[in-house]
Amino acid sequence: MDQPSASRINDFALKVATVNGTGSASANGLLLQALFRMGIPVSGKNVFPSNIQGLPTWYEIRVNKDGYTARSPEFQLIVAMNPESYARDIEEVVSGGWVIYDSSKELDDEFRRDDVTFIGLPLAQMCVEHFQGARARILMKNIMYVGALAALLEIDMDIVKGMLEEKFSHKKHLMDANYQAIDLGYNYVQEHYEHPLPIRLEKMDANRDKVMIHGNAAAALGCVYAGATVGAWYPITPSTSLMDGFTEYCKRFRVDPDTGKHNFCIIQAEDELAAAGMVIGASWMGARAFTPTSGPGISLMSEFIGLAYYAEVPSVFFDVQRTGPSTGMPTRTQQGDIMLCAYASHGDTKHIVLFPGDPRECFEFAVAAFDLTERFQTPVFVVSDLDIGMNDWVIPKLEWDDSYRPDRGKVLSAEQIEELERFYRYLDVDGDHIAARTLPGVHPKGSYFTRGSGHDKYGRYTEDSDAYMEVMDRLLEKVESAADHVPAPEVHRGEEASSIGIVSIGGCHWAVLEARDDLATRGIQVDYLRVRGFPFNQTVDDFLAEHDKVFVIEQNRDEQLRKLLLMETACSKETLYSVTYSGGQPLSKGHVLDGLAPYLEEALMGVGS
């Protein structure tokens, strides 16, 4: 890594270390938003404990003029607000970097380092002098370090103050306090330290058509736009904010203006099993219904998932992955449920799975999930993760095509049923493996019996081998035929053909892109494909076939994507190499390069660690 003492404009990462439950989240949000408004590519990652209050928590911000906003594990600057974690935090700043700390209490010598610059700010002391009440003092301390950073990094103060104005326009006294705190921090730096630092910001224009959002909110909005009316859930980190978002947007967009009644029904279920059952019940009735959960929830829903698969009931499951197995690390990210979602439940099953790579795709794939689940009458999983779901992402503005109409698949209208001689639920009339369905209450001739037990193509109970297999074979073909309908992979190729490829998935994308560019600057050209849906479509097969060596990069221990490719494409085993990272942090360029290093040794000399 370069020494940060060299001037790095719009190209560094900083980390704020605080204690959770002390209001630092809003200060950090303010900070991030200010950088965003300065037009600089930026990302914010929240590293929080599985606890409510009083433990160390971190917020990582990376600014990068070239748009690389994957996690950076190296920090040029640390705002060390939590004495409990001083040791670790101060150690983490790169040599030549800066440490900002609260100098109200003198820093223990043990924390001192010769190779970094310490910037002490008497925050607690200034709070006591300027603010009344314990709560205000804690909160204002946070705002103060934002002010100090503004001076040190050259954050545009007009933007910061503008934001405070927006936020507190109705609470004058709060606005005043915040103004004062910002200024106190800003002025203290002005008076006591050389500034700006060599790492600093400069306005750009990179965010013109961008917004800042987290994936769960975007997914929730996708559900609203897709016309989902029933959401059933049981709270679980990191999926909870998805239903919070759905609730919020429904309250905004879906309350009948005349009656105040809800054009939606959100049920907080007693557990994940019940949530899955509610989704199945509602979808069977014809509603678009979904449940957001995380790994433990998918485990618990397994039996119901098999029912939906076999009885062909649409159902949408959002799995916002966290670090497993078991309870694991609920506030850390991972891609550990890939295989589970592809094959959840006992017996022969296979499911449609979508893998968004950022909040924009969370929005788009949420909509796609409802279309796919209704078209193919089978469970659809949207598998994101804590990083995508809960962190702050800058993405191109979401767009909506008003001509969109839900793909309800083969749902027969009363008129269509009326015309039928007789309706058979599981008969593949069109030869596309998809049988038409009817909705309860629509027409007496449309009634049928839904069951998870053996049935023939007419929908009758059966224990006959051939009748059973006929339906099961169709199901396999049906789900496999979805390969052409799930989001196609995103493919990046160089100008010249390369024999080396990378395949990756989900939020790995950004680190992979960055690493790939890095390799390119060193003369190593690798092609890259990001899987976005399962069953894999032909492009994936082709890509694998076209490359001699394909590195599969993913965030789990067990090479789950690699295994899935092995099982479900024609690729030969010898082609696939695995690069995994499963430690729970979002992937960074370094993980990718380190993982590739042993394979690309000669070519990569000097790269990686």
Add this chain to the structure above:
Amino acid sequence: MDQPSASRINDFALKVATVNGTGSASANGLLLQALFRMGIPVSGKNVFPSNIQGLPTWYEIRVNKDGYTARSPEFQLIVAMNPESYARDIEEVVSGGWVIYDSSKELDDEFRRDDVTFIGLPLAQMCVEHFQGARARILMKNIMYVGALAALLEIDMDIVKGMLEEKFSHKKHLMDANYQAIDLGYNYVQEHYEHPLPIRLEKMDANRDKVMIHGNAAAALGCVYAGATVGAWYPITPSTSLMDGFTEYCKRFRVDPDTGKHNFCIIQAEDELAAAGMVIGASWMGARAFTPTSGPGISLMSEFIGLAYYAEVPSVFFDVQRTGPSTGMPTRTQQGDIMLCAYASHGDTKHIVLFPGDPRECFEFAVAAFDLTERFQTPVFVVSDLDIGMNDWVIPKLEWDDSYRPDRGKVLSAEQIEELERFYRYLDVDGDHIAARTLPGVHPKGSYFTRGSGHDKYGRYTEDSDAYMEVMDRLLEKVESAADHVPAPEVHRGEEASSIGIVSIGGCHWAVLEARDDLATRGIQVDYLRVRGFPFNQTVDDFLAEHDKVFVIEQNRDEQLRKLLLMETACSKETLYSVTYSGGQPLSKGHVLDGLAPYLEEALMGVGS
């Protein structure tokens, strides 16, 4: 198939078609036992509906002097006792075969066939004449067809009567009635039909050291012998008889003679989730504990399985597979949970799985499962199926080595703990990936905190990437190291090296053996390996490497074993061909040959159908 009209001694299959709940089961048992006692290789397969009373049910018996007792889908003789299923039953007998029916009511012409011989017996009529009471008449009708078969097939009447004597020694009046019924059937045939038929029996001496039993009883007995004390369960077909067996054997062997108290505790849980929790709780305390279930149960236990994996709590799960997905066909067999058991639960997990191929292995692997689960401190699955678990098998007598002592793995005694400086639960002291455990209550210095959340090697809660990964990496190595300890595969090779191999699993074994011999008689030599445990040991890898073409034969739709081999061995993908049958009947030679036919076309000309 040969025409059965040719004399076939000890080489045919017959099927009894009755109505369930009418007591035919005991008549069929009597029949099978008689053949067994005649020293003839025999098997009995029960094909029953998922219902209690009043629906068609079948019992299939195959006798084969060469010891091939896999299911035969062709029947030389049918005992058609159920008019409801006449059409189907009579159709199923091979051309040249025999149909025995109750001629008390004349047979409809529509059921007549020219190419089979009909043998009418006025069973109902004779019952009315000779027995009093509806119940007795229904029961005795069944015994009567056994008598008739005795005459037609030359079953040794002394043996039959001897069995009745044993059975009814304390119920004289029942014995008399049974004797009478047997004679009525026997005599009627003697008086009215030419007998014996060309298909008939002759005493042999093939069963000298054999017993007749079903796999669930054998597995239950294995649990008793392994020293399991806690069994928790929720009833589900086809696993219920496993716990019935455990209860029976415990009552026999485990009741304290002085106090009448139980040296075991069987808990009928409220559901499968609770059953899994009880096993984990009991095993954590140091008991050998297990739960028998079937596919839906494994789905429901998924969350708990992940806990046991991650917290390293021993636990034994018997999955007696039935036809999935969802409720599927609960009274049909399948091997549809192979992948599920190997990777059950969210996040990165991998489990030890044992695959018995007959009741004898159910017994042995049950014992092995407890040793493995304690040695490796991880869940162990014993995966059999309805065919193995509930059908009647003739197997070599079970043996027990009295020097067996349970492998408790690294469980520290009070003395050992006392000597420790300090105990750390997840520390790999010996470098074999297995950390010592302590049992609650044994020693104050042995206490530790068990959790499914992130922990470091000392057992402390952690959210640290490296500390988390260190434990997870060890877990992977630990489970993989079990490859050398699970039952080694059974390998059959010809005298000369063959480039063609078959890999199969579980109860497919018998059909594969038969098919392989069949191929051999046609000059096609194939080597054969039966997988008996996962993770796969080196022998499996070697076998795959040594053959150009390997056919993976299994009973599910989705090629689950093939996929597992692909993922978990070094074999190249191009080597593996798939032969599957998933219709719910036990595998037969024909399934194997049909499956192989397209691949071995030239060589197999004329074989298969």
Add this chain to the structure above:
Amino acid sequence: MSYITKPVARHPKMPRNALGLTPRDYEGTMSTLCAGCGHDSVTAALIQAIFELDVEPHRLVKLSGIGCSSKTPTYFVRDAHGFNSVHGRMPSIAAGANAANRDLLYVGISGDGDSLSIGLGQFCHAIRRNVNMLYVLENNGVYGLTKGQFSASADIGSTSKAGVANRQGPIDPVNLALSLGATFVARSFSGDKAQLVPILKAGFRHNGFAFVDVISPCVTFNDHKGSTKSYAHTREHMHEVIETDFVPLRAEIKTSYAEGTARAVTMHDGSVVKLRKVDDTYDPTDRGAVLDYLGEVATRGEISTGLLYLEESGEDMHGFENTVDTPLVELPHETLCPGSSALAELQKEWV
């Protein structure tokens, strides 16, 4: 719009309901249960109740879990929509279905294993959520379909066929439903159709979760001497606490009871339930008193039957959630999708 096509000529004497349908039209496929199984009688009672309520078959939704009892939805109203789901989880399917389409008539059939063991949590929460449905628990004290294990409703001392006595206390679903605030709680007996039918009818019309526990003997595994869920034991020990008469909205009220012992409760849709108390101290609208009374009856070893508790008020799940009156499945895409300009507007907050 009604799609009911008038049935083809049938036995002329066969009764017809307001839709012109006969009881035949409310039948299903042949039962595959054991001859004499109590569940078949419950099915017959349901057929009669649904027929008498003039229900359009395709507007009826039948749901169940897994078990012999849970098989019965195939045996009635073949033209209704049915869902035989997974063991113990029917209540959540019902809640989701009802959330999506509140205009249909929901009936759930369950067993004591299905509702009181594996499904206990869902059962309790369906009560709490007050899902608008009739919930029939066909209670035989055993797991029928898995061949006779004791269920959680088996009484202490009740013996299995093999003679083993149950030692754990039973979960009494009526007691439980009352404790959890259920607004319609009844118990009946499969062998007493006269009592059962009006209760089922009232349950269908109740606005909220209507719970009916039906003692429904299992002839194969739990009808022997020593069983407290046998026909003989139930007949002998049942104590009808209240006689129920259901009077649909449009009918004249014919029945009349003596002052003081009768009580008429008007249902949500205007129909009337008339309750004649056998014991005039009994008040079927006083939850605490009902619990006491039932407790007393139970200590005498007797089984209280009748529409034991009724509270025709309160909100169902849609009330709690303030859902629109139109079934959600009928809302057009235009109502549901906020459109591109709203999206643009919203995103102004995201910069």
Add this chain to the structure above:
Amino acid sequence: MSYITKPVARHPKMPRNALGLTPRDYEGTMSTLCAGCGHDSVTAALIQAIFELDVEPHRLVKLSGIGCSSKTPTYFVRDAHGFNSVHGRMPSIAAGANAANRDLLYVGISGDGDSLSIGLGQFCHAIRRNVNMLYVLENNGVYGLTKGQFSASADIGSTSKAGVANRQGPIDPVNLALSLGATFVARSFSGDKAQLVPILKAGFRHNGFAFVDVISPCVTFNDHKGSTKSYAHTREHMHEVIETDFVPLRAEIKTSYAEGTARAVTMHDGSVVKLRKVDDTYDPTDRGAVLDYLGEVATRGEISTGLLYLEESGEDMHGFENTVDTPLVELPHETLCPGSSALAELQKEWV
């Protein structure tokens, strides 16, 4: 055999129990809960109770599910064995553990989300099974760890921090436990250590499932005005129905109450629980009467506390199962394995 090594010199005035241990020896790691969380007070009460009961730390087994409340087992008795399992499923772990080793002392800690939503079925069945353990439900009316959603024990009308009122009726775990036949049912308040400690002690000594519902406010998400599970509301509305005093076997009985209002119940191990009734019509051994009384108190908007019901008799799970007295984990292989000759004998029946 006792492995308790005498603690090194501590504060000389620190009290010591019969094992020579001080309360310090019963502490755990530092709590990571929010400052002021009710759960921390329950932890403190548990420490005191366990200390006073002279429990050998390593003979104590602490179990929990998932939630803020379920984290607390790490915060007491560091030398006990603990199991922080999965959400809502602690009761089954406890049942299995107890089945294997009946000689240890079991305490389960749960939350209202853990026990009344996802874990409701297991909770009810643990009661029915009468697993011998102390079960503490730290009841705050919300899901703390997932940030403040209403739980199933939230009262009607109780408002969330954002001001939204809960409309579904609560599940009252005390009521439920009583309905399901629990033999030890208590309710207390985390803020009332004087009341809580003797209840916990009695619960530990009870032979069977001892249930203690503790109102334990969540300062972060449910301690505002409008919440009915706040400190203020609980303090104001709690109504101590019965005062409890626990007298261990060997101690002299010092407390004395006025005739008629006191009742002494001798526990399984010979210790005595003295119950002083605040209202002398109250009978803590009459289940029906207790239910009535609690119902009445509840309608007044008050919260009954105390050891509300106690029945020191009946069988626990081992009684039902007729298990040997020796813990199963201690039975030697020789006792368990029938050996080769028995196998040969048995197989004679298989031919």
